[in-house]
Amino acid sequence: MDGLKRCAAAIVGVAESDLGQVAEGMSPMDLVAQGTQRALADCGLSLKDVDGLFCAMTQQRMSINGMIEYLGIHPKFIGSSMTGGSSFEFHVAQAAAAIEAGLCNVAVIGYGSTQRSVGRRQASAREVNPYETPYNPFFPSSAYALAASRHMHEFGTTREQLAEVAVAARKWAQLNPAAWEKKPLTVEDVLKSRMISHPLSVRDCCLVTDGGGAIVITSAERAKSLKKAPAYILGCGHGITHMNITSMPDLTVTGAKASGEAAYKMAQLGPKDCDMVQLYDAFTVNTILFLEDLGFCKKGEGGAFVSNGNIAPKGGLPVNTNGGGLSYCHPGMYGLLILIEGVRQLRGECGARQVAKHDIAMVHGNGGVLSAQASVILGTSATV
Amino acid sequence: MPNDTTSPLATYNSHLEKGVLAYQFSPAANRAVFFPRLLCPYTGSDKLEWRVSKGRGTVYATTVVHPAEGTPFNVALIDCDEGFRLMSRVEDVPPEQVKIGLRVKFRVHRPDGDEAPIPVFTPEAA
Numbered sequence: 236m237d238g239l240k241r242c243a244a245a246i247v248g249v250a251e252s253d254l255g256q257v258a259e260g261m262s263p264m265d266l267v268a269q270g271t272q273r274a275l276a277d278c279g280l281s282l283k284d285v286d287g288l289f290c291a292m293t294q295q296r297m298s299i300n301g302m303i304e305y306l307g308i309h310p311k312f313i314g315s316s317m318t319g320g321s322s323f324e325f326h327v328a329q330a331a332a333a334i335e336a337g338l339c340n341v342a343v344i345g346y347g348s349t350q351r352s353v354g355r356r357q358a359s360a361r362e363v364n365p366y367e368t369p370y371n372p373f374f375p376s377s378a379y380a381l382a383a384s385r386h387m388h389e390f391g392t393t394r395e396q397l398a399e400v401a402v403a404a405r406k407w408a409q410l411n412p413a414a415w416e417k418k419p420l421t422v423e424d425v426l427k428s429r430m431i432s433h434p435l436s437v438r439d440c441c442l443v444t445d446g447g448g449a450i451v452i453t454s455a456e457r458a459k460s461l462k463k464a465p466a467y468i469l470g471c472g473h474g475i476t477h478m479n480i481t482s483m484p485d486l487t488v489t490g491a492k493a494s495g496e497a498a499y500k501m502a503q504l505g506p507k508d509c510d511m512v513q514l515y516d517a518f519t520v521n522t523i524l525f526l527e528d529l530g531f532c533k534k535g536e537g538g539a540f541v542s543n544g545n546i547a548p549k550g551g552l553p554v555n556t557n558g559g560g561l562s563y564c565h566p567g568m569y570g571l572l573i574l575i576e577g578v579r580q581l582r583g584e585c586g587a588r589q590v591a592k593h594d595i596a597m598v599h600g601n602g603g604v605l606s607a608q609a610s611v612i613l614g615t616s617a618t619v
Numbered sequence: 620m621p622n623d624t625t626s627p628l629a630t631y632n633s634h635l636e637k638g639v640l641a642y643q644f645s646p647a648a649n650r651a652v653f654f655p656r657l658l659c660p661y662t663g664s665d666k667l668e669w670r671v672s673k674g675r676g677t678v679y680a681t682t683v684v685h686p687a688e689g690t691p692f693n694v695a696l697i698d699c700d701e702g703f704r705l706m707s708r709v710e711d712v713p714p715e716q717v718k719i720g721l722r723v724k725f726r727v728h729r730p731d732g733d734e735a736p737i738p739v740f741t742p743e744a745a
Contacts, residue, residue, distance in 0.1 A: 381680040
């Protein structure tokens with residue numbers, strides 16, 4: 236982003252809350268609190284150090300008020316942009332800007348959802364659009380299915396290639412003790428599973444789980460004296476193209492093109508420099524679209540790029556090393572969890588799924604129906 | 620300034636009630652605008668003209684929704700010849716046979732009860 240300084244701020248603490256299926260009666264804000272406490276412990280800070288708060292939720296419209304009430308602190312600066320699942324990537328840029336401007340020094344970004352426990356209908360209010368709702372699209376799946384239909388039509392992408400994304404995610408999940416789905420999965424299984432909105436079957440769609448977490452951001456200066464190696468914010472970029480799928484200008488090109496370009500420009504890096512990609516895979520088609528739009532392959536070649544295990548463990552490019560929203564965890568809005576995984580990979584904390592080279596991570600959030608894209612490039616001290 | 624006496628949605632629906640598919644045209648942008656609104660998203664102009672579509676278009680994207688209960692049905696995005704896109708469905712043909720590029724024509728669907736009429740499409744050749 237123009238005006239934001241490379242490496243002015245860093246992510247210094249990260250933690251998931253409880254994931255999967257949480258204890259009965261646990262609230263979304265309980266999960267934010269859990270994540271916050273664990274993320275602060277991760278970097279050796281405490282609540283009294285925190286003077287910036289960021290939050291977005293599907294289950295609490297005024298989530299930032301709830302977070303302030305629950306944590307009992309009075310931050311100097313807050314943010315609560317709600318762009319769907321990419322909210323947290325937007326918050327990272329906002330927190331970095333606030334820290335650079337001296338508006339706050341230690342910011343916490345939190346998220347929590349109990350959508351599995353309370354049911355999706357309860358967790359996300361249904362919004363009526365008189366130009367779409369009467370046709371009963373099964374949102375968000377049908378919007379992504381429309382995009383997939385167009386990609387298949389223009390570029391010859393196949394259902395098998397979409398399935399490859401789900402299979403790669405499952406293989407990564409099998410290496411992640413925190414992953415929800417670890418059963419073996421084949422391309423054939425994905426093709427044969429229950430159809431949701433053609434061409435997307437249930438295995439092309441993300442999980443429905445509880446979960447949440449928090450990350451802690453501070454200035455690069457302060458980051459140096461904390462417990463863990465900082466993940467410096469090298470680049471940030473945004474691209475919002477629409478809200479409703481009918482208004483998306485071209486269903487095969489997302490705002491990730493603009494968000495990626497802005498993030499690369501700020502980081503003074505390109506896709507070839509990234510050691511890994513943690514992207515928001517709400518549906519298998521996302522991975523293909525975002526790898527193209529972020530420049531990891533040419534437009535239309537995403538299907539071939541994800542095939543033959545190229546994004547699976549031991550493949551050419553590590554993508555979604557936690558198992559993704561498809562197999563690890565998808566608590567309604569997943570964007571915070573990919574930031575956590577990016578930071579852990581940069582630190583070398585990922586055990587069996589640790590990638591060999593881990594200096595630069597592209598983290599890419601998606602919100603709405605391919606609507607709100609935000610990229611964050613993170614790097615180790617070697618990249619400063 | 621007095622309040623507007625009608626809304627973009629009410630004007631759109633009143634056309635459909637007469638069996639007509641209406642859309643807006645922005646002279647400032649020299650292009651069609653959809654969904655109906657007060658400001659042109661390309662120029663910010665508030666001068667939007669209502670026009671009547673010839674009701675012909677092409678399927679831009681398509682999906683078959685498989686509900687947990689009941690039969691699968693089509694949802695499609697249709698590019699109308701006047702240069703606007705809307706969500707709809709293609710009827711009179713099995714949902715999986717609705718293909719991208721299919722030429723379609725408009726007809727009005729009138730739901731039971733109080734719901735407003737909506738545009739649906741059928742294959743042009745039929």
